[in-house]
Amino acid sequence: MKKLLKEIVIILAISLVAGILNNTFSHNSVEWIGSWPSFADSENDSTWDCLSCEPTDPPLLSLAEASALYQNPEIIFIDARYPDEYEAGHIKGAYLLSFDAEEEVFDSQWAAIKPLVDSSSQIVTYCSGADCESSLFLARYLRDDLGFKNVRIFFGGWRRWSKAGLPIEKGEE
Numbered sequence: 001m002k003k004l005l006k007e008i009v010i011i012l013a014i015s016l017v018a019g020i021l022n023n024t025f026s027h028n029s030v031e032w033i034g035s036w037p038s039f040a041d042s043e044n045d046s047t048w049d050c051l052s053c054e055p056t057d058p059p060l061l062s063l064a065e066a067s068a069l070y071q072n073p074e075i076i077f078i079d080a081r082y083p084d085e086y087e088a089g090h091i092k093g094a095y096l097l098s099f100d101a102e103e104e105v106f107d108s109q110w111a112a113i114k115p116l117v118d119s120s121s122q123i124v125t126y127c128s129g130a131d132c133e134s135s136l137f138l139a140r141y142l143r144d145d146l147g148f149k150n151v152r153i154f155f156g157g158w159r160r161w162s163k164a165g166l167p168i169e170k171g172e173e
Contacts, residue, residue: 050136050155058139058151061124066154067166069124076117078142080127080134081158090158091126092167099127099138122150129159 050060061069069075070091077094079086083105086096095116097109117123123142125135135153142148154161162168 050130050133052133052136057136058125058143058153060153060155063154063156063160063164066124066126066156066161067164069122069152070166072122075122075124076113077124077126077154078113078138079158080125080138081132085128085158087171089162089168089170091161092169094126097138099134099141117148119147119149121148122152123148124152124154126154126157126161129157130155132157 050057053060070077077091078097079090079094080097080099081090082098082101083096086094086098090096095109095113097113098105101109123139125139125142127134127138135155135157139151139153143151
């Protein structure tokens with residue numbers, strides 16, 4: 001029994017040292033002390049902290065800001081989730097552009113949206129909520145690779161929008 005306990009302690013110590021070394025020298029390291037996000041269950045969406053966001057990223061919108069923009073029919077909402085999630089429910093009038101989908105799926109979705117937008121269009125991207133960053137990555141892509149100047153991110157996403165009782169619809173566009 002003592003031998004087994006000793007082996008367990010040694011394995012745990014080696015694992016701990018390996019983890020510390022990996023985190024210290026990895027280019028994708030995790031901060032030891034940091035600000036962690038409050039996810040979609042939070043009622044105060046002004047406190048969300050996006051771990052992957054950079055200072056130059058498109059701005060994050062609160063629920064109040066997103067719902068105010070929704071009142072303007074010229075603002076285009078784009079859902080970055082997978083097709084099955086979109087069909088289960090999405091912001092009413094939002095278009096689907098699945099950022100994490102296979103390239104041919106993304107390309108066919110983009111082909112349907114492209115005629116509706118130009119570089120000056122105002123776009124709001126969203127996904128599931130604060131624990132999903134597809135909207136962030138899609139917003140970066142739209143701005144940096146496709147040249148859209150007015151892109152914002154509703155980081156509260158689908159969960160926050162539907163929980164607030166704002167306009168939704170189900171099925172394909």
